[in-house]
Amino acid sequence: MKQTLGLVVGSRGFFPEWLVKEGREIILSQLKKWGYDVVVLSPEDTKHGAVQTWEDAQKCAALFDENRKKISGIVVTLPNFGEEKAIADAIRHSGLNVPVLIHAFPDKTSALDVKSRRDSFCGKLSICNNLRQYNIPFTLTSEHTESPDSVIFKEDIAAFAGVSRIVSGFKNLKAGAIGARPNAFNTVRYSEKILESSGISVEVIDLSEVLARVEKLKDSDKKVANKVKDIHNYINTSGIPDAPLVKMAKLWLVVNEWIKETGVKLFAFQCWSSIQENFGIMPCAVMSMFSDNLIPAACEVDLTGGLAMYALQLASQKPSALVDWNNNVDDDPDKAILFHCSNYPKSCLEDFRMGFGDIISTSAVSKEQAYGTCYGTIPSGPVTIARLATDDITGSITGYLAEGNITADKFPTFGGIGVVEIEDLQDLLAFLCENGFEHHAAINLAHSANILYEAFDKYLGFDTYWHNA
Incomplete structure (x- = not known):
């Protein structure tokens, strides 16, 4: 049986939206290629399938709640800075007590103009700060930012899947x-x-x-x-x-x-x-x-x-x-x-x-x-x-x-x-x-x-x- 992960795609409005659309597609493709089933909002549910507002957070929480028997862990990915409050609300209100992995896309120094910069590096600090305030434990990737198609991210996902299996296996x-x-x-x-x-x-x-x-x-x-x-x-x-x-x-x-x-x-x-x-x-x-x-x-x-x-x-x-x-x-x-x-x-x-x-x-x-x-x-x-x-x-x-x-x-x-x-x-x-x-x-x-x-x-x-x- 395939392992199922919940995916939260973060976005903040005044950062480039095309990065969110592309980033969601890339990470979703990688997770599926590595053999995982994924529960994630669709572009029809919210803008680009991301979580940015309170309304988005409620939709994500409801989707995760509906799939609580399947989801063993939640991956938060930040193609741009991300909206930390909405992401934390989505996890809290889902009611899922599962491991959470925080991932941030890397910037390229050749693409730091307004139309291309992600600032996910900074946004990751903000989401971790909020999760700490919400008393939601979380796991970090080996490096602060990682490309979704990198070997190190694949290894981090595999390790996180193992953590999620243990936590799920010891529940009840x-x-x-x-x-x-x-x-x-x-x-x-x-x-x-x-x-x-x-x-x-x-x-x-x-x-x-x-x-x-x-x-x-x-x-x-x-x-x-x-x-x-x-x-x-x-x-x-x-x-x-x-x-x-x-x-x-x-x-x-x-x-x-x-x-x-x-x-x-x-x-x-x-x-x-x-x-x-x-x-x-x-x-x-x-x-x-x-x-x-x-x-x-x-x-x-x-x-x-x-x-x-x-x-x-x-x-x-x-x-x-x-x-x-x-x-x-x-x-x-x-x-x-x-x-x-x-x-x-x-x-x-x-x-x-x-x-x-x-x-x-x-x-x-x-x-x-x-x-x-x-x-x-x-x-x-x-x-x-x-x-x-x-x-x-x-x-x-x-x-x-x-x-x-x-x-x-x-x-x-x-x-x-x-x-x-x-x-x-x-x-x-x-x-x-x-x-x-x-x-x-x-x-x-x-x-x-x-x-x-x-x-x-x-x-x-x-x-x-x-x-x-």
Whole structure:
């Protein structure tokens, strides 16, 4: 589905009108070429389809209000100075609580005569001043003025679209918690009330309810057999017995139905040790399939870790994984090993194959009860690391962001593994320890910290640390 942006074209009467007519056509053409749907006044609605008067502002506000379910962000563009009051009124009276990007066309020093000068450079300051007075948060382009057909403006629009997806995605969000957290893991505790105060509701279901639904499915059911085939097609299952694969298929079907019933966009799962003791599998591959299909699945009922996975996914439109900050890399202070059993999505691992719970099967359960993990290596390249948490002391949602690279380092071990290199990693780790952040972190194989920080800090009100920003 295409993302829809609202477009406000600014104009001030005693500046050249031909610039507004041309500018509207240029920016509209660019946005559509880059794959966005656009809601904007037409030249039949107002002069040149711009917002210049109170009447224009009312028409724009009404148009945006009619399309509120579609519009994820508003772009304000200034082909000339623009009428700051009318633009601010249009946004305020639309009632839309979405991100706003302010763009200004550049002047040419060879065209500063009365008939050609834009003064958008100056007008941008005025519109930002008014939006600040109206208490409407807004995003700036990388440079004060940018040509609509420039590479930098295309990148700014893409980043702004990511910010808008995050803000829209977290609005009235429903997240799922399946089962209880492992008793030993106080670290993944969170406050549902703090989440609720930010518009995030939590749907819960006991693991026993899930397993009771699973027991009602027969091995011979066609949908079970089809899902077993899907699992074989999704991951290399060489050496894995048939019985646990059938159980995984049933679990996937039950969780998928519960997702449909509740409308959750992500979930966190009680992945040990009850499900091994009472059902006889690791749920990792099932969770991996959901994450790869853009329904983030976090382990150990780490729901706020799942929220960070979801935010990263909205920013990059790629699947996310949840990892442990797990090991040092000999004496290299800027490298660390990221590890889990794992439940990483297929797109986050090379040499992707099914294994078993190596650690849990050494003590708690047998190997036969622990098939279903995902082995592989995180491919080298860019990575963004993110974390969200609830802080009961301040009553707020907090988080951190860091960018780095997954290296080509490989070590003989099991599970899902990768080595991350981050500048001044020791400072970041000290910050995590001093501020009580969890040992889990969400990762996404793209650089998107700027997008997440803008969404978290400016629009969602999450107290966020951006490492080495």
